[in-house]
Amino acid sequence: MIEQDVDGRVRTITLDRPAARNALTVAGLEALEAAVVDADEPVLYLEGAGPAFCAGADLDAVADLDADGAAAFARLGQRVARAIESASSVVVAGIDGPARGGGLELALACDVRVATPDATFGEPGVTFGLFGAWGGTVRLPRVVGESVAFDLACSGRTLDAEAALRTGLLSRIVDEPRTVAAEIAANPPDALAVLKRRLRDDADRETRERREAEAFADLVAAHADDVAALRE
Template identity: 60%
Template sequence: MIRTTDDGDLLVVTIDRPERRNALRPADLDELERAIEEADAPVVLLRGSGPAFCAGADLDSVAELSDPGGFARQGQRVADTIENTDSVVVAGIDGAARGGGVELALACDVRVATPRATLGEPGVRIGLFGAWGGTVRLPRIVGEGHALEFSLSGRVVDAEEALQMGLVSRIVNDPSEVATSMADNDHQSLRIIKERLRDQRDDETRLRAEADGFAALHDANVDDIASSRTE
């Protein structure tokens, strides 16, 4: 279900259930969480197999849940794992992202879409809503107005509208090229930049940590900095 390919600098994590548009069951969420937890590459590309990124929760499994709150918390935990891993995680959205698929993408550090991408939170139509952290992350990323309209309407947006909303940052033909280009950067810088931009503490604490991080990177790379100045 979850396939990984690791070349050292880039780990590709593929949700591989194309016959169900990569919809996730509880066991699949466990596999995805382990893949992210075990990642030691500086950059991770999260993608789907076949014509969809991820259709979210498998509705057959959802219909049989004895502990729906536990299932929601499981999805939240996986999203938190994606958000908090040291690796930079790029969501490569090619094809449909629905419900939990959107929420997993929201937990990633960077979201890029292909021209074929479509995104939606259709749960409202069947009496559900995005409970894998979507109500927290969506307004933080796109603003409250877009978040409310997107979630309450249940409509599907294409890649261009997702870009306009700020739901994705770029439209590209091949998301792996974006992930690879990031992996070519200094790995310690990637980790520290992610830490600083994800930091939710007060501004004074964040600014102090920013200065400390800059000093650490400077001391570690002073020779490279000097040589690049003369090039």
């Protein structure tokens, strides 16, 4: 269900259940969490096998849950999304084909989202009386703004790649998203790790600025020779 491959500084994590559009069961979520937590490469690249990125939760599994089980399933999905968000690696979502429901929510937890022209995005849960509960109601308005988040969540409509780019859901549309992961991984790993911590920091402004200055000073010291070479 989860396949992994390491190529230099990039670990690729593939959701590998193409017959089910890479929908995730409890076992799949736990395997994805373990893959993210165990990784120590500077860049993680998350993709789906086959013609879809991820359809989200396996609805066959959800249909059999009682209220307690549904809450536990939601908390597990939230935990996986937090693991992606808090990973020391920069996590790149490479989206080709549909990203729906929980699949979109996992993409929202990633640091960089790039897609092919064939990618589509949606939170269709409302159309059958549900909603995305893997942190989607928290991250979606943060990424695309409150108005667009309400529209997407409450209508269940689908965005194509160009529309997703306009809303800020994507940073790029490319033919091969994996090349973006390689481009990022070509940079110094310590700088990438510091940038992730700084960009994800949710402390007050004064604290963030102090931490930024301290981190910058540390990198200047660590890369003194590189900085000196730029002057030559």
